Amino acid sequence: MKNRLEELRKARGIKQEELAAILEVSRQTIGSLENGRYNPSILLAFKIARYFDMNIEDVFIYEEDAQ
Amino acid sequence: MKNRLEELRKARGIKQEELAAILEVSRQTIGSLENGRYNPSILLAFKIARYFDMNIEDVFIYEEDAQ
DNA sequence: TGAAAATGGAAAGTTTGCTTGACATGCGTT
DNA sequence: AACGCATGTCAAGCAAACTTTCCATTTTCA
Numbered sequence: 144m145k146n147r148l149e150e151l152r153k154a155r156g157i158k159q160e161e162l163a164a165i166l167e168v169s170r171q172t173i174g175s176l177e178n179g180r181y182n183p184s185i186l187l188a189f190k191i192a193r194y195f196d197m198n199i200e201d202v203f204i205y206e207e208d209a210q
Numbered sequence: 211m212k213n214r215l216e217e218l219r220k221a222r223g224i225k226q227e228e229l230a231a232i233l234e235v236s237r238q239t240i241g242s243l244e245n246g247r248y249n250p251s252i253l254l255a256f257k258i259a260r261y262f263d264m265n266i267e268d269v270f271i272y273e274e275d276a277q
Numbered sequence: 278t279g280a281a282a283a284t285g286g287a288a289a290g291t292t293t294g295c296t297t298g299a300c301a302t303g304c305g306t307t
Numbered sequence: 308a309a310c311g312c313a314t315g316t317c318a319a320g321c322a323a324a325c326t327t328t329c330c331a332t333t334t335t336c337a
Contacts, residue, residue: 144253158283169326174285181324184293185252186211189272199266205256225313236296241315248294251323 145204149177151195166190212271216244218262233257 152162152173159173166173168187176183183191183203192199219229219240226240233240235254242248250258250270259266 144256160283170284171286171327172325175325178285180286182252184324185249185255185266185270186272187324188252188255188266189211189270192267193272193274199252199255200259203252203256205253205260207260227313237314238297238316239295242295245315247316251294254294 144182144206146176147202148191151202165194211249211273213243214269215258218269232261
């Protein structure tokens, strides 16, 4: 799964730390998502999508085949 | 988070066991999701939404406020 | 240039998603 | 009643998503 988190965050002109505070997660969680170290839970994905006023599918890009 | 899994599965006329096989998870996982014992990972949410040909947001209903 | 700010990322611990295995319940048939 | 079948649910265990703490690296800007 890919995501557009870094791109979207920068477009909003905010720091990882600020986005983390808004979403109520740690800064490291944001960094880890941006750098693809792991995928968000569905709850965090919803929070992120809602913050950017988008659908989950437009923030997180599912690559069907492999896990 | 609520979801429409049981409703959608029954509309397709398939058993929990069959849906589980299609999604490559255990029957218990499907049962647990239908009965709200836990939320799916985002990868499983994508698989489910894709199977039913819907958006994640239309299968899983995020209730904003609470944790 | 050099110091502060922002980000990258590792390590260890907790919580949650998911597995297998087992057993109980309900419901139609026969 | 007894059977088969679908579902509910528990327990133990593993993996992944998160946390906090810490330090290294990069970026920014006076």
